[in-house]
Amino acid sequence: MEYIMTDMTAQDRPYEASMGDYFALLKPRVMSLVIFTALVGLLVAPVPVHPFIGFVGVLCIAVGAGASGALNMWWDADIDALMKRTAKRPIPSGRVQPGEALGIGVALSGFAIILLGLATNLLAAGLLAFTIFFYAVVYSMWLKRSTPHNIVIGGAAGAFPPMIGWAVATGNVTIDSVLMFALIFMWTPPHFWALALFVKTDYGDAGVPMLTETHGRDVTRRHIIVYALLLVPVAIGLGLTSIGGPIYMVTSVVLNLWFVKGCFDIWRRDDAAADADNYAVEKQVFKISLYYLFLHFGALLVQAALRPYGYGGW
Amino acid sequence: MAIHVEHEIHERRKGRNFGLLGLLFGMIAIVFGLTIVKAVEVGDASKLEAFDRVVRPAIIPAEGAAE
Numbered sequence: 001m002e003y004i005m006t007d008m009t010a011q012d013r014p015y016e017a018s019m020g021d022y023f024a025l026l027k028p029r030v031m032s033l034v035i036f037t038a039l040v041g042l043l044v045a046p047v048p049v050h051p052f053i054g055f056v057g058v059l060c061i062a063v064g065a066g067a068s069g070a071l072n073m074w075w076d077a078d079i080d081a082l083m084k085r086t087a088k089r090p091i092p093s094g095r096v097q098p099g100e101a102l103g104i105g106v107a108l109s110g111f112a113i114i115l116l117g118l119a120t121n122l123l124a125a126g127l128l129a130f131t132i133f134f135y136a137v138v139y140s141m142w143l144k145r146s147t148p149h150n151i152v153i154g155g156a157a158g159a160f161p162p163m164i165g166w167a168v169a170t171g172n173v174t175i176d177s178v179l180m181f182a183l184i185f186m187w188t189p190p191h192f193w194a195l196a197l198f199v200k201t202d203y204g205d206a207g208v209p210m211l212t213e214t215h216g217r218d219v220t221r222r223h224i225i226v227y228a229l230l231l232v233p234v235a236i237g238l239g240l241t242s243i244g245g246p247i248y249m250v251t252s253v254v255l256n257l258w259f260v261k262g263c264f265d266i267w268r269r270d271d272a273a274a275d276a277d278n279y280a281v282e283k284q285v286f287k288i289s290l291y292y293l294f295l296h297f298g299a300l301l302v303q304a305a306l307r308p309y310g311y312g313g314w
Numbered sequence: 315m316a317i318h319v320e321h322e323i324h325e326r327r328k329g330r331n332f333g334l335l336g337l338l339f340g341m342i343a344i345v346f347g348l349t350i351v352k353a354v355e356v357g358d359a360s361k362l363e364a365f366d367r368v369v370r371p372a373i374i375p376a377e378g379a380a381e
Binding site: 050052115 | 330333347351355
């Protein structure tokens with residue numbers, strides 16, 4: 001087919017996808033969060049890992065996350081084309097063909113899972129395979145278009161990386177890694193719903209049932225404070241495990257007070273008040289939520305770095 | 315004969331081709347690096363030895379050595 005088309009003039013020729021277009025399929029911004037949390041999971045584990053194996057482990061987790069992003073874009077190309085935020089993605093904009101995205105997603109998934117299994121252990125590879133399955137099938141194909149709680153359950157896919165990083169180092173799943181998972185899992189809904197309140201989304205036009213659209217914005221505000229409160233014991237509980245310690249605990253208490261206060265403010269007001277100050281509180285809480293996750297995992301890293309000097313843990 | 319551009323597709327797909335080349339070299343580096351690291355991590359070099367077509371009495375465990 002390509003050879004026939006080479007006789008066409010440059011104007012008639014279809015757009016040729018670049019490496020950048022293919023890279024965009026992997027959702028690089030999501031990948032950066034995956035790399036950070038997986039790296040923390042790996043570094044805070046009590047078992048030392050050879051730096052090169054650690055590097056390959058995190059690379060596989062990142063590539064696996066990217067592959068599930070490509071599969072998500074392949075499946076959601078129809079609704080992505082209907083929404084402003086996603087209309088410029090490689091498939092709806094015509095830069096990459098859907099079949100290419102499917103091929104890249106499947107190939108990279110297989111590559112990442114097999115290499116992770118060979119380089120580290122089968123548990124880590126199995127968890128990565130489940131994460132890709134969960135994001136591509138459970139979230140994208142099933143939940144996203146069928147329930148307003150899509151983001152709650154789908155958030156699990158984003159919560160697995162630190163658990164996989166931990167499994168790369170230790171070869172097992174413990175309360176420490178489960179709580180790292182739970183921290184991201186419980187953090188995702190209030191983080192996302194705060195964003196949903198101030199960004200005028202067109203999910204409704206695309207037929208995606210978001211909580212703000214199906215149950216209204218006041219219900220979303222209530223959900224934000226409930227999930228923020230449920231997040232507190234998880235974050236504090238993580239501080240009581242073997243990877244926690246005084247530095248993490250102080251950081252966590254301050255961040256939780258800050259976040260709950262912000263979510264409380266969101267709950268106390270309505271859209272009329274929010275319109276009056278251009279959603280200042282909602283935007284502020286969204287920003288706090290980013291600090292919240294980054295600083296919690298950063299504190300775990302500091303705690304682990306101080307361990308050899310006798311200052312880590314309890 | 316020197317390699318030269320025969321068709322505009324070479325120019326058009328240059329970025330993709332070099333990108334793929336980089337990925338392939340990266341893959342080689344990863345597999346090579348893993349091989350070295352895994353071999354070094356075994357520690358005892360004698361554990362890496364095995365028979366290869368020829369019987370090597372030197373690496374046959376002595377009788378009763380395990381006891």
